[in-house]
Amino acid sequence: MHGTLADERTGNAPDLRRIGLHPNYWHPLAVAKDLKKGKTLGVSFAGDPIVLVRTESGKVFALEDRCSHRQMPLSCGVVAGEVVKCCYHAWSFNAEGRCAIPYLPKDAQRPRGVRPYPCREAYGLIFVFPGDIALADQVPFPDLPEVDAPTHKTMFFTRKVNCHYSFMHENLMDMNHQFLHRRWLKRVKPTLLESRRADGLVEAKYKFELTEGEAPLGAKIMLGGEQDDPANEKFDIMTVTTRYPYQTLQLRRPEDDENVLDLWSDYVPLDREQRTHQTFGFLSIRKPDRFAFLLTAFWPVIRYFTESVFTEDRFAVEMEQRAWDAQGADWNQEILPFIMDLRALLVTQGVPINARASGASFAQAAE
Ligand code: FES
Ligand SMILES: [Fe+2]
CATH class of the missing domain: 3.90.380.10 (Naphthalene 1,2-dioxygenase Alpha Subunit; Chain A, domain 1)
Incomplete structure (x- = not known):
C-alpha cells in the first residue's frame, strides 16, 4: 500500500505524506544541554542514525551513528579527549569521521571511517546539516534575532x-x-x-x-x-x-x-x-x-x-x-x-x- 507516490484518489498528484523533508537544510536535532561534556547522544534524521559528540574540550561534532567496523552505534561509545571510541573494539573516530585502530596490523590498509555531518550549536540547540556536505556553507542558517534578545x-x-x-x-x-x-x-x-x-x-x-x-x-x-x-x-x-x-x-x-x-x-x-x-x-x-x-x-x-x-x-x-x-x-x-x-x-x-x-x-x- 505504501509503495507508490501517487495518491490513489487523485491520480497523478503525488501524495504529500510520501514526500520527505529535504535534508539540504540546517535542522535542529537536539537540545544542547542534553549533551554534556565527554558524552554522546544518539539522534536521528528521517531514519538516519546520527551520533552527537561533545568532546572533553566542549566542542560538538556529528557522525553517522554506526561504527564502520561492525556497525555498533557510536552513541554507545566512550569520549576520549577529542574523539569517540567505539565500545566494541575501541576503534576511535574524530570530528571528520576518520578512524584510528589500536591494533591495526603494520601492513594493513586503514579502513574507511564514517560519514561526518556539518554541525552547529546555536540558540541552545544542536543543528545538523543532514544533506550534501558541500552545500552546508551556502545554505542560510536560521536567523532568530528575537531568541537571545534582551527585548x-x-x-x-x-x-x-x-x-x-x-x-x-x-x-x-x-x-x-x-x-x-x-x-x-x-x-x-x-x-x-x-x-x-x-x-x-x-x-x-x-x-x-x-x-x-x-x-x-x-x-x-x-x-x-x-x-x-x-x-x-x-x-x-x-x-x-x-x-x-x-x-x-x-x-x-x-x-x-x-x-x-x-x-x-x-x-x-x-x-x-x-x-x-x-x-x-x-x-x-x-x-x-x-x-x-x-x-x-x-x-x-x-x-x-x-x-x-x-x-x-x-x-x-x-x-x-x-x-x-x-x-x-x-x-x-x-x-x-x-x-x-x-x-x-x-x-x-x-x-x-x-x-x-x-x-x-x-x-x-x-x-
Ligand atoms: S564494532 Fe566498533 S570497533 Fe568493532
Ligand atoms: Fe492550533
Whole structure:
C-alpha cells in the first residue's frame, strides 16, 4: 500500500505524506544541554542514525551513528579527549569521521571511517546539516534575532509528534481550526486578509481579533491586553509563513512596526517513513515598554496556555496521520487555495521518501 507516490484518489498528484523533508537544510536535532561534556547522544534524521559528540574540550561534532567496523552505534561509545571510541573494539573516530585502530596490523590498509555531518550549536540547540556536505556553507542558517534578545522573552519547546511534518504546516496555517481550541480561543476570530506564494514560501495573513465576552487570561496576554472591550477596536495581524523548511507565525498590532510575538518552528522527521517527527520551536514575546515585569509574572500562565493549545493540535495531527495510515493514501479534501499552495510547496521542495539519500528534490527526481 505504501509503495507508490501517487495518491490513489487523485491520480497523478503525488501524495504529500510520501514526500520527505529535504535534508539540504540546517535542522535542529537536539537540545544542547542534553549533551554534556565527554558524552554522546544518539539522534536521528528521517531514519538516519546520527551520533552527537561533545568532546572533553566542549566542542560538538556529528557522525553517522554506526561504527564502520561492525556497525555498533557510536552513541554507545566512550569520549576520549577529542574523539569517540567505539565500545566494541575501541576503534576511535574524530570530528571528520576518520578512524584510528589500536591494533591495526603494520601492513594493513586503514579502513574507511564514517560519514561526518556539518554541525552547529546555536540558540541552545544542536543543528545538523543532514544533506550534501558541500552545500552546508551556502545554505542560510536560521536567523532568530528575537531568541537571545534582551527585548524579548522566549519560550522553547520540543515534542515528539506522531505524524508527518506536513500536517503541522497545514494545521498552523489554516487558522479556521480555532474550533479545536474552543476551550481557550472561543472568542478569537481569525479572518483571512490575504495570502501569497513566492519562491520557496507560502504565507497567509489574518486579522485576529477577540469578539465580545471574556477570553482566557493566556489568550488576552498574548493578544495584548484590553482587546476584549468591544468599544476598543484593537486587533492583531497574524502572519503565518512556511519559508521552506521552517514555519513562522508573527503577531503585530496594525499601528506598530514591530511584532508582539514571533514563533519559529521546524518539524524534523525521526523515522525513515517520516510518520513521526520532533517539533522544535521558539515563542518569543516582546517585553512591553512599561510593566515588563508583568510578562515574567504571567509567564507560567502563557506557558500553560501555549502547551494546552499545542496538546490539542497534536491530538488533531496525530489523528490525521492515523487516518492516512489506515487509508494508505491522502483522502483529505482541501478547499482553501493557499493551503493547496502550501501542499504544492512542500511537495516540490521535498524529496520522495525512498530516494531521499540522493539529495534530489522531488521535481528533479520526477524528471
Ligand atoms: S564494532 Fe566498533 S570497533 Fe568493532
Ligand atoms: Fe492550533
